[in-house]
Amino acid sequence: MIHSRITGTGSCLPGDPVTNDALIAARGLDSSDAWIVERTGIRARHFAPEGMAASDLALVACRRALAAAGRQPNDIDLIVLATSTPDFVFPSTATILQDKLGITNGGAAFDLQAVCSGFIYALAAADKFIRSGSHQRALVVGSEVFSRILDWQDRGTCVLFGDGAGAIVLEASDTPGILATALHADGRHRDILSVAGQLSGGRPIGDPLLRMDGQAVFKFAVKVLAEVAEEVIAAAGLTKAQIDWLVPHQANIRIMQATTKKLHLPPEKCIVTVDRHGNTSAASIPLALDEAVRSGKLGAGETALLEGVGGGFTWGAALVTL
Numbered sequence: 458m459i460h461s462r463i464t465g466t467g468s469c470l471p472g473d474p475v476t477n478d479a480l481i482a483a484r485g486l487d488s489s490d491a492w493i494v495e496r497t498g499i500r501a502r503h504f505a506p507e508g509m510a511a512s513d514l515a516l517v518a519c520r521r522a523l524a525a526a527g528r529q530p531n532d533i534d535l536i537v538l539a540t541s542t543p544d545f546v547f548p549s550t551a552t553i554l555q556d557k558l559g560i561t562n563g564g565a566a567f568d569l570q571a572v573c574s575g576f577i578y579a580l581a582a583a584d585k586f587i588r589s590g591s592h593q594r595a596l597v598v599g600s601e602v603f604s605r606i607l608d609w610q611d612r613g614t615c616v617l618f619g620d621g622a623g624a625i626v627l628e629a630s631d632t633p634g635i636l637a638t639a640l641h642a643d644g645r646h647r648d649i650l651s652v653a654g655q656l657s658g659g660r661p662i663g664d665p666l667l668r669m670d671g672q673a674v675f676k677f678a679v680k681v682l683a684e685v686a687e688e689v690i691a692a693a694g695l696t697k698a699q700i701d702w703l704v705p706h707q708a709n710i711r712i713m714q715a716t717t718k719k720l721h722l723p724p725e726k727c728i729v730t731v732d733r734h735g736n737t738s739a740a741s742i743p744l745a746l747d748e749a750v751r752s753g754k755l756g757a758g759e760t761a762l763l764e765g766v767g768g769g770f771t772w773g774a775a776l777v778t779l
């Protein structure tokens with residue numbers, strides 16, 4: 458039986474951290490460090506400079522993941538890249554990344570859009586490709602330049618997000634690494650978090666910036682994350698007591714704490730990067746995973762629950778062992 462395993466992780470954060478105070482001063486916001494920290498846990502985030510695109514951040518993250526896996530770019534026969542802030546309408550950011558990596562082997566490459574759940578969707582998709590036997594080695598990537606779609610006049614959203622990328626190398630293996638995945642969506646909730654601009658005749662029309670009903674998102678996220686955690690643990694035939702680490706989407710420390718509690722995990726077993734990265738949407742989980750691996754927290758043989766929720770609404774989880 459073919460399984461898939463994570464053999465390397467990598468990530469990229471552009472530039473220097475921008476603290477809450479620096480952001481407030483730069484944008485003239487009626488806000489405070491204390492408000493942002495208390496409501497979200499966010500203290501800083503990174504923003505990509507003008508001219509730096511999602512594919513540029515992804516390139517650095519992927520090179521680091523490839524080096525960690527001991528692989529060359531042309532060993533990769535599948536790229537699944539999750540983003541809501543692609544370089545262009547088309548070609549896909551995945552094919553731009555493929556070219557920048559110098560991959561010429563004709564492998565598959567495509568973008569996947571599930572907003573903040575994007576990395577979980579991409580991981581589940583790549584896992585299924587590999588287990589089917591059609592592909593051997595994938596780069597699974599989340600990369601975002603959310604700073605480009607923020608309304609700097611809206612203090613309720615512009616303080617929450619940051620830019621970055623994370624990537625893993627996922628390879629066919631005789632032993633299980635991805636133990637179970639679960640994906641869900643409910644389009645009835647599509648209006649509580651959206652960027653509703655459209656293309657018409659090739660031109661953007663409507664509102665191209667992020668709009669959110671924060672309290673509705675908060676309640677929805679806490680509920681579905683608890684449910685999908687239970688689901689994926691049961692699907693793998695495990696119990697909560699066998700989960701070593703929670704690597705959640707980094708949106709808000711209070712959402713993460715609620716899930717940690719529901720899993721009966723001690724707080725220190727939840728990987729937290731939201732304080733330094735903000736919410737990097739599809740990049741947040743692989744950024745947190747890379748930090749957990751490189752810091753030596755998440756070790757070989759340990760089991761981690763990855764989970765995310767985002768616009769659509771979409772949500773999902775993956776249970777992995779390294």
Ligand code: ACO
Nearest residue numbers: 488489492496573612613616671672674675708709766767
């Ligand atoms: N600084 C100061 N005051 C602010 C700020 C700010 N940055 N933002 C909003 N406020 C004000 C509001 O204007 C409001 O003022 P008012 O009472 O005079 O009208 C007051 O604070 C309370 O606003 P609420 O929206 O009720 O604040 P709440 O406690 O809900 O916190 C927050 C807002 C942080 C957005 C919260 O709802 C939240 O975290 N929701 C989850 C959203 C999230 O994580 N989204 C990420 C994207 S989705 C995802 O990744 C899953």
